Amino acid sequence: MTYKSMTYEEAAAYIEETPKFTKKNTLENTKAILRHLGDPQEHMKILHVAGTNGKGSVCSFLASMLHAAGKHTGLFISPHLVEVNERFVIDEVQVDNEQFLEAFRTVMGCVEQIQQEGYAHPTYFEILFLIGMVLFEQAGVEYLVLETGLGGRLDATNCVAHPLVTVITSISLDHTEYLGDTVEAIAGEKAGIIKEGVPVVYDGDCPEAAAVIQARARELHAPSFEIRREMYKISSMTNKRIDFSINSGYYDYIELSISSVAEYQAKNAALAVTALKALEQESTFTDEVIKQGIARMRWQGRMETVLPQVIIDGAHNEAGVEEFVKTAKRLEADYPVTLLFAAVGDKDYCHMIETICRELRIEQVIVTEVGGYRSVPAEEPAALFEQFGSARVLACPDVEEAFSKALEEKGEGILFCVGSLYLVGSIKSILRRTAHD
Numbered sequence: 001m002t003y004k005s006m007t008y009e010e011a012a013a014y015i016e017e018t019p020k021f022t023k024k025n026t027l028e029n030t031k032a033i034l035r036h037l038g039d040p041q042e043h044m045k046i047l048h049v050a051g052t053n054g055k056g057s058v059c060s061f062l063a064s065m066l067h068a069a070g071k072h073t074g075l076f077i078s079p080h081l082v083e084v085n086e087r088f089v090i091d092e093v094q095v096d097n098e099q100f101l102e103a104f105r106t107v108m109g110c111v112e113q114i115q116q117e118g119y120a121h122p123t124y125f126e127i128l129f130l131i132g133m134v135l136f137e138q139a140g141v142e143y144l145v146l147e148t149g150l151g152g153r154l155d156a157t158n159c160v161a162h163p164l165v166t167v168i169t170s171i172s173l174d175h176t177e178y179l180g181d182t183v184e185a186i187a188g189e190k191a192g193i194i195k196e197g198v199p200v201v202y203d204g205d206c207p208e209a210a211a212v213i214q215a216r217a218r219e220l221h222a223p224s225f226e227i228r229r230e231m232y233k234i235s236s237m238t239n240k241r242i243d244f245s246i247n248s249g250y251y252d253y254i255e256l257s258i259s260s261v262a263e264y265q266a267k268n269a270a271l272a273v274t275a276l277k278a279l280e281q282e283s284t285f286t287d288e289v290i291k292q293g294i295a296r297m298r299w300q301g302r303m304e305t306v307l308p309q310v311i312i313d314g315a316h317n318e319a320g321v322e323e324f325v326k327t328a329k330r331l332e333a334d335y336p337v338t339l340l341f342a343a344v345g346d347k348d349y350c351h352m353i354e355t356i357c358r359e360l361r362i363e364q365v366i367v368t369e370v371g372g373y374r375s376v377p378a379e380e381p382a383a384l385f386e387q388f389g390s391a392r393v394l395a396c397p398d399v400e401e402a403f404s405k406a407l408e409e410k411g412e413g414i415l416f417c418v419g420s421l422y423l424v425g426s427i428k429s430i431l432r433r434t435a436h437d
Contacts, residue, residue: 003108008097011104012084018124025120030156032119033130036110040137041160044074044144047275048160050152050190051169051203053319054268057299058169061272063145065293067092069284074141076132076157078125078149081301081425082432088132090139103134122156125149129156153192166193166222167275168202169268171209172319187212194222199278201225201271225250225274232270234263239331240305246270250277254287256294261311261331262303264323269294301424303327306431309335309414310407314421321352324418325359336363336413340406341381342399342423344371349381352419357388364392364409368402370422378402381419399426 006014034041047062049055056077063075073091080086088095107130111121122130129149136144146163148155171187187209194200194216204210204226217224231248240259244266247253254273258265273294276285298304301314303324315324328337339362343349356362367382369375382395396402403426406415417427 003105006101006104008101011101015084015104015124015127018122018127024154024156025123025126027154027156027159029114029119030122030126030130030159032114032117033107033110033122034133034159036113037106037130037134038137040133042162043137044141046144046146046160046163047165047167048146048148048157048163048193049167049169050148050155050193051167052172052186052190052317053323054169054203054264054271055147055167057265057268057297057302058167058272058275059145059147060299061269061294061297062167062275063089063092064297065272065276065285065290066143066145068293068296069289071284072140072142074132074136074139074144076129076136076144077147078128079421081421082428084128086300087128088135090136090141095135099135099138100131103131103138106134107131126156148190148193151186151189151192153189155193158193161195163193163195163198165275165278166195166198166200167271168193168200168213169271170203170264170319171206172317183208184212188216191216194220196220197222199223199225199275201227201275201278203267203271204228205267223278225278227267227270227274229267232266234266237261237263237330239334242266244269246273248274250274254290256291258294259296259298260303261305262313262323262327263330264326265303300428301421306427307407309410309412310417311414312417312424312427314424315352315418317347318351318355321355321418324416325355328360328414328416331414332361336411337361338364338366338406338410338413338415340366340368340402340415340417340423341385341419342368342370342378343376343381343419344374344422345376346374347420349376349419350384353381353384354388357385357390362390363413364394364406365390366394366396366402366406366409368395368399368423369397370399370420370426372422374422399423400430403427403430 066073075089232246234244236243245255367378378395378397385393
């Protein structure tokens with residue numbers, strides 16, 4: 001079967017079968033395809049975002065503010081939770097199957113040509129990035145918020161040579177097999193998106209990472225804007241929203257509200273607001289536009305309430321779990337906590353479980369399995385929960401059965417579903433399916 005006759009489902013399956021975790025092609029390989037496509041990335045105003053945790057939220061805050069300002073806006077994010085189309089959003093609407101399929105065929109036509117010239121077939125993420133560039137150019141978007149896939153320096157998105165601003169969110173140890181085994185090494189990879197003379201906004205709360213980013217910014221004469229914890233102040237938090245103010249020193253004081261239970265979203269909002277303010281050539285990003293955009297942003301799978309008192313969170317590394325624990329600890333003062341947990345084999349789930357058990361009083365833990373070939377048998381994390389002190393632990397390999405059991409156990413308390421984005425995606429799929437039954 002050729003790409004020209006593929007249906008949407010066949011095209012999505014083709015991409016899924018393309019290796020995800022493999023050595024990247026060189027950026028020259030991706031640039032060659034972009035040239036065949038007419039360099040669509042050169043026809044948009046791009047805001048480029050990298051980081052370990054929070055980059056998806058920052059991207060969504062940026063896109064929401066741009067849209068509130070009346071800008072024709074594209075958003076490219078990863079990973080998707082249920083459908084591949086989730087990665088491509090135009091004016092806050094996910095692209096449809098026909099749009100995706102048309103762009104896929106355009107990209108694959110160019111892939112055929114460049115392979116004849118001796119270039120390599122693009123990897124999984126490279127295909128998706130290329131499809132995104134075609135989709136956004138065809139839609140005529142003015143602004144594109146672009147999230148890196150893995151790292152930054154060698155990431156396919158770093159083919160973008162002239163962004164308006166770059167943003168680097170919090171950095172911690174993750175994907176160490178690809179990016180390095182120290183915070184400094186990982187920061188160096190993320191700082192690879194910084195461009196000559198282009199403003200960079202970054203999370204400055206990790207001194208080791210901040211020093212690397214500052215050095216790279218100085219080298220490239222890039223104006224730098226550091227966001228630290230003392231630059232925003234939370235005035236109130238409930239189980240539905242957070243009110244806070246920003247006074248970073250880069251502009252006047254502003255009060256904002258977000259629909260989230262996660263304190264870390266205040267910092268992500270501060271990064272996004274500062275990045276927007278760094279676009280000095282724009283006068284349309286007023287405080288009222290910023291307030292509207294921040295207030296109405298919704299980000300799937302990150303401390304997202306999907307049912308009453310049911311919260312899913314894609315925390316899947318040490319820093320993410322620490323932030324989850326911070327939020328859950330605040331809420332468990334008023335509600336008993338049930339936990340549905342699953343992890344994949346290339347994550348340090350032992351340390352994740354130890355942190356959760358040390359910090360939280362969990363009424364019931366249900367462990368399940370997700371992630372295909374990367375899945376971990378439910379009995380292994382379950383044994384760790386017991387080892388670290390959880391009294392009531394159940395291993396339930398079938399994720400739908402496990403979710404149903406967790407809902408029963410929740411009672412009047414809160415159910416948190418954490419440990420993997422695969423778990424978040426599975427629960428999303430279950431909820432969509434049951435909503436249509």
